[in-house]
Amino acid sequence: xxxxxxxxxxxxxxxxxxxxxxxxxxxxxxxxxxxxxxxxxxxxxxxxxxxxxxxxxxxxxxxxxxxxxxxxxxxxxxxxxxxxxxxxxxxxxxxxxxxxxxxxxxxxxxxxx
Amino acid sequence: xxxxxxxxxxxxxxxxxxxxxxxxxxxxxxxxxxxxxxxxxxxxxxxxxxxxxxxxxxxxxxxxxxxxxxxxxxxxxxxxxxxxxxxxxxxxxxxxxxxxxxxxxxxxxxxxxx
Numbered sequence: 001x002x003x004x005x006x007x008x009x010x011x012x013x014x015x016x017x018x019x020x021x022x023x024x025x026x027x028x029x030x031x032x033x034x035x036x037x038x039x040x041x042x043x044x045x046x047x048x049x050x051x052x053x054x055x056x057x058x059x060x061x062x063x064x065x066x067x068x069x070x071x072x073x074x075x076x077x078x079x080x081x082x083x084x085x086x087x088x089x090x091x092x093x094x095x096x097x098x099x100x101x102x103x104x105x106x107x108x109x110x111x112x113x
Numbered sequence: 114x115x116x117x118x119x120x121x122x123x124x125x126x127x128x129x130x131x132x133x134x135x136x137x138x139x140x141x142x143x144x145x146x147x148x149x150x151x152x153x154x155x156x157x158x159x160x161x162x163x164x165x166x167x168x169x170x171x172x173x174x175x176x177x178x179x180x181x182x183x184x185x186x187x188x189x190x191x192x193x194x195x196x197x198x199x200x201x202x203x204x205x206x207x208x209x210x211x212x213x214x215x216x217x218x219x220x221x222x223x224x225x226x227x
Binding site for chain 2: 045
């Protein structure tokens with residue numbers, strides 16, 4: 001079973017903010033939260049990652065709940081090029097599975113013009 | 114810099130045949146990963162190389178799958194003999210370090226076993 005759960009699909013209008021939620025209730029204290037997105041016929045592409053604090057980069061923001069059992073990827077102004085499948089992922093930070101990514105099933109984001 | 118390259122992009126084979134997938138990571142990336150997504154499931158880890166050594170192969174589904182990374186450069190994933198349930202998309206990713214900030218994925222190989 002996936003370690004993260006996400007809605008199957010979400011929709012947004014162009015230039016509006018988008019909040020993509022993710023639950024990861026079994027996260028361990030050393031797991032990092034990553035978000036990747038996948039465009040058609042391409043591999044997953046890095047978006048953002050964090051551990052405990054909220055993070056911002058040029059692509060998006062990541063808001064992490066205080067108990068770390070959920071997070072939200074925020075696209076501040078959706079564009080048509082943001083239409084993709086967004087994956088919420090846990091990355092293990094220790095042990096024999098160091099660096100392994102655990103993917104959720106992803107949220108298909110549709111952006112309407 | 115060139116990205117992660119995978120080929121073929123598509124492969125259709127008959128059950129019982131052998132298929133070899135290839136991945137060329139970004140130059141200088143010691144860490145190479147194989148993942149796959151089968152129909153209706155999430156993308157799942159298969160194995161992790163550090164240079165030419167298998168760091169973690171616990172995700173390999175069975176002994177019909179063999180991965181190699183000779184010389185620590187490109188990697189191959191061979192499926193022999195292929196079964197219907199092996200159909201899916203196989204992704205390769207590379208990173209400079211196992212805890213790198215980001216992993217660069219290839220576009221994947223879509224394998225169909227008929």
